[in-house]
Amino acid sequence: MVFGRSKRARSAAADPVTLKILVAGGFGVGKTTLVGAVSEIRPLRTEEALTEAGRPVDSTEGVETKSTTTVAMDFGRITIHDRLVLYLFGTPGQDRFWFLWDELAHGALGAVVLADTRRLADSFAAIDYFERRGIPFTVAVNCFDGAQQHPVETVREALDLDGEVPVMLCDARQRESARDVLISVVEHALHTSAQAAATGPAAEPAERSPSTTG
Amino acid sequence: MTDRWFDDAAGPVVRPYAMTRGRTRSTAGDAERLDLIALVIADEPATGSRGAGREPRPDPAPPAPAPAGDGRVLGRRTVALDTIDPMDPVDPPPVARREPGNAPDAGEAADGEAEDPLDDAALAPEHIEIVKLCRAADLSVAELATELDLPVGVVRVLIGDLLEAGLVRVTRPVPPAELPDVSILREVINGLRAL
Ligand SMILES: Nc1nc2c(ncn2[C@@H]2O[C@H](COP(=O)(O)OP(=O)(O)OP(=O)(O)O)[C@@H](O)[C@H]2O)c(=O)[nH]1
Ligand SMILES: [Mg+2]
Numbered sequence: 001m002v003f004g005r006s007k008r009a010r011s012a013a014a015d016p017v018t019l020k021i022l023v024a025g026g027f028g029v030g031k032t033t034l035v036g037a038v039s040e041i042r043p044l045r046t047e048e049a050l051t052e053a054g055r056p057v058d059s060t061e062g063v064e065t066k067s068t069t070t071v072a073m074d075f076g077r078i079t080i081h082d083r084l085v086l087y088l089f090g091t092p093g094q095d096r097f098w099f100l101w102d103e104l105a106h107g108a109l110g111a112v113v114l115a116d117t118r119r120l121a122d123s124f125a126a127i128d129y130f131e132r133r134g135i136p137f138t139v140a141v142n143c144f145d146g147a148q149q150h151p152v153e154t155v156r157e158a159l160d161l162d163g164e165v166p167v168m169l170c171d172a173r174q175r176e177s178a179r180d181v182l183i184s185v186v187e188h189a190l191h192t193s194a195q196a197a198a199t200g201p202a203a204e205p206a207e208r209s210p211s212t213t214g
Numbered sequence: 215m216t217d218r219w220f221d222d223a224a225g226p227v228v229r230p231y232a233m234t235r236g237r238t239r240s241t242a243g244d245a246e247r248l249d250l251i252a253l254v255i256a257d258e259p260a261t262g263s264r265g266a267g268r269e270p271r272p273d274p275a276p277p278a279p280a281p282a283g284d285g286r287v288l289g290r291r292t293v294a295l296d297t298i299d300p301m302d303p304v305d306p307p308p309v310a311r312r313e314p315g316n317a318p319d320a321g322e323a324a325d326g327e328a329e330d331p332l333d334d335a336a337l338a339p340e341h342i343e344i345v346k347l348c349r350a351a352d353l354s355v356a357e358l359a360t361e362l363d364l365p366v367g368v369v370r371v372l373i374g375d376l377l378e379a380g381l382v383r384v385t386r387p388v389p390p391a392e393l394p395d396v397s398i399l400r401e402v403i404n405g406l407r408a409l
Contacts, residue, residue, distance in 0.1 A: 015253065015255065015352075015385045016253060016352060016385070017387075017388070017398060018251040018252070018253055018354060018385065018387050019251070019387070019390065019398075019402065020250070020251050020387075038409065044356075044357065044360040045360060075250075075356055075360075077354075077357070078405070078406070078409070080401060080402055080405030080406075081401075081405065084398065084401055084402065084405065085251075085253075085354075086402060086405075086406075087250075087251045087354060087356065089250070089356075103247075103250065104250070106249070106389075107249065107251075107387055107388075107389040107390070108390075109390040109399075109402075110390075175409070179406055179407075179409050182406050183403055183406045183407065186399055186402050186403050186406065187403060189390060189399060190396060190399045190400070190403070193390065193391065193396055193399070194396070196391070
């Protein structure tokens with residue numbers, strides 16, 4: 001009804017598989033735009049309640065202090081077929097909410113790090129985060145009008161990226177472009193998992209014990 | 215909704231807090247947090263021997279009156295008052311466990327219309343809304359939070375109630391690293407290409 005999908009009776013074994021990809025990056029880099037460009041539903045917003053105690057006290061320029069204790073993340077959905085659904089989650093842009101990502105990142109298939117060449121440093125936090133967690137990611141340079149186009153290799157160097165990390169240019173407003181970014185993420189994830197299988201289970205990222213490593 | 219649930223000091227926290235009776239964790243057996251992309255599945259209620267329950271066709275019988283009138287007021291108010299307002303005379307019963315044949319008005323279902331377990335005053339309107347949404351289509355925890363315009367944490371608690379009551383079940387998303395076979399990722403790639 002709500003999203004026009006039909007419902008049939010089935011057993012638990014036939015329940016759909018759900019996967020998620022995160023879309024991260026600096027403030028205003030185009031995360032919501034990208035999610036909206038490929039999602040079959042309008043980008044939805046959901047709010048996660050934060051306790052005041054858990055909220056860092058740093059002040060962020062341009063972000064007015066709010067008395068509410070919620071933060072929004074937006075998400076979209078792509079139904080691959082009736083038994084396979086891909087969810088997209090745009091992470092909150094403000095770095096002070098980074099701790100929300102732990103929940104978002106748990107079990108993620110992969111991630112998009114959107115970057116703006118005028119503010120490359122804004123994507124450092126996201127890149128560090130996914131590297132540390134062993135979550136496969138693609139860096140997508142959102143080509144804002146008026147921004148100088150940089151060759152992909154220049155961006156890779158500036159971001160000090162591993163050679164295997166895909167870097168590509170995109171226009172987050174374009175459905176095909178956004179779709180290609182997602183394909184890159186899944187292909188990278190496929191490649192990464194094939195490698196992990198070849199190297200054995202010891203190569204698995206330390207996602208489940210984040211406290212034991214720096 | 216009455217304004218007295220809100221004040222400047224307590225703010226918007228009051229409604230979710232009241233709805234969950236101050237609980238921040240689901241009471242459902244497994245303590246694990248419900249994943250944002252866990253699907254909540256509510257199968258259609260049993261409809262006796264008619265065998266046509268899957269089709270959302272117009273029902274000749276008058277619509278079940280349950281959640282609308284008293285249920286709505288009772289649901290939210292009693293739950294809310296239980297925690298917030300000691301003056302409230304009504305004691306909220308716990309969410310009833312679904313037990314077929316144990317319904318109080320089982321006799322009235324003799325006309326072939328099976329009792330819908332949603333006709334239960336112990337369910338808050340939000341509980342009922344979740345079940346109804348999920349009967350129409352499987353929805354993830356995140357989608358439900360959006361649909362109900364409630365924080366994810368609150369929705370988790372409500373889903374926990376419904377799990378306990380046997381009204382819904384949830385899928386347990388498999389982390390990609392544990393996917394039984396990578397062909398699923400190929401399916402995703404092919405599906406995206408076809409967009
Ligand atoms: N020209 C151009 N504008 C874009 C592009 N992508 C996004 N925008 C615009 O940039 C602005 C910010 O985009 P958002 O999608 O809201 O960015 P965001 O990353 O979700 O922002 P926060 O959630 O606030 O961090 C919007 O006005 C978009 O229309 C792009 O590829 N090209
Ligand atoms: Mg945004």
